[in-house]
Amino acid sequence: MCRWLAYMGEPLRASTIVLDAKHSIVAQSLDSPLGAETVNGDGFGFGWYPSDATPTTEPAVFHSIEPAWNNQNLREITRAVESPLFFTHVRAASGPPIQQTNCHPFRYENWMFMHNGAIASWPELRRDLTVAIDPSLYPQVLGTTDSEVLFHLALTLGLRDDPIKAIGQAIRTVETVGHAHNVQFPWQGTVAVSDGATMWAFRYSTSGRTRSLFHSTDVPTLREMYPxxxxxxxxxxxxxxxxxxxxxxxxxxxxxxxxxTAVTLDGDGYRHQPFLAA
Incomplete structure (x- = not known):
């Protein structure tokens, strides 16, 4: 599938974790031990909010169809950018073509979204799910991925008002349409979404065997653990x-x-809650 990383906190030079970590996201693009595919070389994306962002500021995004490990521009940008909230995604294409419009993260107004996983039998489900998108949002769907459709379906269902509810309803729509097409396990994946102030992360699959997802322990605790x-x-x-x-x-x-599980990240830390639990 894919690998992704999201950071939130005081402005940080993005290369600190995108490039310099021992098992950085760039390293994972070439070798991801926990991934469904070891190599994630079908393009990448980097999206970030500026340090002076307001509640309506659009994030900047950079996409390329080159492998992340072989792109000098990604190195230059992440060494120059300091951001309080950024996303990075490396892609292993599950079907839709390798093109910039299919690279994550996706953006709408002040929102950013990325996904690791897939909608099963996407060619069969694509039409029904695409026509469920609000007509005013449909022109913003520029690529051909299931992930971008899920994002716009969530926007249709109220992402800007209640992200956890909207992502849940979007995935339930995928499952309903999938089951109508005799797809046993329609949804698989982890998702990250942000409005620039708060971040939400989700881990869920219809089969109950979802791709891996982790978050860091709070830094003061880590300093005590590793002085x-x-x-x-x-x-x-x-x-x-x-x-x-x-x-x-x-x-x-x-x-x-x-x-x-859905995880909310904001100034108060991490908050876990059940998500689409049976």
Whole structure:
């Protein structure tokens, strides 16, 4: 499938985790031990909010169909950008073609979205799900992926008012349409979405065997656990990272997000709640 990373906290030079971590997202693009595919070389994306963002600021996005490990522009941009909230995604295409409009993260107004997973039997379900998108939003669907349709379906269903409810309703719509087409397990995936101030992450699949997802332990606790690790001084006390798989091998730095869980990340920390649980 894919691998992704999301950061939230005080403005941080993006290369600190995009490039410099032991098992960085760029390293995972070439070798992801926990991924469904080891190599994620079918393009990538980097999206970020500026340090002076307001509640209506659009994030900037950079997409390329080159492998992340081989793109000098990604290195230049992430070394130059300091951001309080950014997304990075490396893609392993599950069917739709390799083109920039199919690279995550996707953007609408001040919202960003990315996904690791797939809608099963996408060619058969695509028409029914696409026509469920609000007509005013349909022109914003520029690519051919199931992920982008899910994002716009969630926007249709109220993402801007209640992200957890809207993502849940969008996935339930996928399951309803899938079951009508005799697809046993229509939805698989982890999702990240943000409005620039708060981030939400989701882990859920119809089969109950979802792709991996982790988030970091709070930084003050990590400093107590590893007082000699100088790298921790780079991060603010409120720094939070959500990842498809851990960025290092230190025990306790990353906590696995349980199945069927939604995680809210904001200034108060992490909050888990059941998501589409049976």
């Amino acid at each position: 000699t690790v100088e790298r921790l001084a780079t991060f603010s006390d409120n720094a939070k990272v959500v990842v498809s798989e851990p960025l290092n091998d230190l025990p306790g730095v990353f906590v696995e997000v349980p199945e069927s």
